[in-house]
Amino acid sequence: MRTANVKQQCKFLAIVMTATLALFIQNAQALSIDEYIGLAKEKNPLLKSYQYSLEAADARVKAAEIDLAPVLTSSYVKSNDKSRPSQLGTSREAEMYSLGIAKKFFTGTLVKLDASSGEFNNTSAPPGFDQYSTGTLGITIQQSLWKDSFGYGTRTKISRLEKLAEVEKLGSELQSRLALYDVESNYWDYALAQEDYRLKKENLERSQKIEKWTSNRVGNGISDRADLMNAKALMALREAQFIAAEEELKTQEARLRDNLQLAENDPTPKINGDLGTARPYLINLIKMKNVEKIESRIASLEAEARALVADETVDGLRPDLSVFGNYTTTSYDRDHQQAVSDIAKDDYPKNAIGVNFTWILDTSAKSATRDSAKKDALASQFRADKKRSEGKTSWAELVRKYDVLKSSVNTLEKVASYQRERAKAEQDKLSKGRTVTANVVLAETDAAEAEINLLRTKSSLRKLEASSLFFIDTQGAE
Structure with a gap:
């Protein structure tokens, strides 16, 4: 008897350990957003190419002083x-x-x-x-003493090359961030597709139960055929929605596998797509005072480089x-x-x-060379001013949308909660014969739409946070 108890205890312990290990493996395989991005940076050739471009541009900043070697x-x-x-x-x-x-x-x-x-x-x-x-x-x-007076032209040329290298560096950084935004957006789209698939599956199963229950009531003469048709229409609608959700999940899974460069026989990793957890980018940027769109910063650096080209041209034409x-x-x-x-x-x-x-004597060609450089610099400055204005507007609009979406998420969470409770109440009333099938169908539909709207808004909020990658804090950049 004692031996049997020991065996049972060992068996129970083994089951617990197996379940715990399985749970651990499952959790260990679930990728967080940061782990997913880290893997994408490591495996995605496009992201790796941008990293090398950044390093090359950084080296060109140092190479600007080659004339002084x-x-x-x-x-x-x-x-x-x-x-x-x-x-x-x-x-x-x-x-x-x-x-x-x-x-x-x-x-x-x-x-x-x-x-x-x-x-x-x-x-x-x-x-x-x-x-x-x-x-x-x-x-x-x-x-x-005159042309390149005490190194003026040399320093101007070095500054111009440094500005152009910074433009190239920021351009590569922008391309890298665009690719990272696509990678992160895919993560949230995949998380949304998983949740949508789960909800559509649950909705389909509930509609099948409603259809079966209504069919039994019609067979018993308690309900009429109109109630049954309502239930069947709900089930057909939920089935179509489930098929669409399944297809969307496959599409997003294919994108995720492509971002991670997975082989055909590699399993798709699970993700810990917590749509309710805020990303740090936007929250950190809002605390900064000198936020500028990367495109605006590039335009400003290009304008500064053009101004230096004009100075360098004028200096080069001096005696x-x-x-x-x-x-x-x-x-x-x-x-x-x-x-x-x-x-x-x-x-x-x-x-x-x-x-x-x-001394290059004054001619129309000399004047045209000087005027061309100055007008190029002026045109570039106007473009930079326009980009800067657009960047400020974009930043203000981003912050405004962020506040609106956060408020929408809070509201939709309440709506989804109320609609879930309403659907449960209608089902309970139907089981007691105190309501009609149409009311249950309507409540079920409203609850499903509320859940999906909440998920989509959360996903949009996460992607909006990711779009702040296109902005930088320019404190000390000048």
Whole structure:
């Protein structure tokens, strides 16, 4: 007897553990919206491509200063010259090496360091010129004074490239968010389709019970044929609604599988589509002071870039006036190694200072170039102003709709609750013979419509929250 009790207890424990494990697995497989989006980002090629585009645009922001990168130069030349006439012999052989580095700074200052050496062998040349080596080590500094005055043009160009890179980055961000909005909308559409399918199935089952119950009453002579036709019409309507809900569920499931890039034999994951839980995007943005539509921000950055293009164009057409100075040490010896060793000695230096000037004369082409850039900048600014105004209106409209939908959800929850209670009351009255089938059918229909309207409004509210992805907080963006 005791052994049987132990076996029963073990069996009961095993059943409980199995049920608990099954429940755990079921809950573990149900994807939350954040888990679903994370999987989509990981598996969806389109979302992955936008991520790489964002990284590329971010790299281009850093690449805007490429003109300021140090430049290393080197050369090697070996020559044999037998041309006539020549005072250095009948044949002249030379090997020349050079190495240099140049760096431009934000101030428009260009600094160059150069080192060179050469070996010369001249056949039939006078003594002292038949074999010798030379070396030089010099520094050159050049400063722009008018065009690119103290680096103005350089800084303008860098700023323009940075703005354009920001435009590209925000453009990729917008495309990414558009794709994410579609992915999240599909999640809520699938959640809605699941709930709609469940409700339509329950409605169909209740209508079948009503039809069966009414049919029995007609057979017993308690109800007339009109009541039966009402019940059959309700059942047919619910069946059609159930078929439509089933088809919509399959459509949304196919979209969800495509977003997750599931293979044909992969099972569709369950989702924890809680339509009643608010998403954080919109709630967080409402707390911000400088909310702007991404499209508006892109237009503003494009306008700023166009303005910089105009400044850069005007600067590029200015006269080019620059001063430069050079100081070079030299060495000379018959032995090449010695000439290289003496390259930094200042026994035989040479130096130079000078001014360079270049001016594009004023012509109609020059004026047209300048005017074209300025008018492009002005047109871009007008477009940006319009986009900014539209963005502010869109944001205000989004917040207004959000408040309206939240209020609608609260109201529809009450309506659905009242309609459910009314349908139960009518069914209870019908079972007691205190009402007609038509009233039950009407109550059932109203209750079903109230439930669906509530679900659709909740889904719309979640998708409206997701649409706030198209807005950003621009605090500190200027």
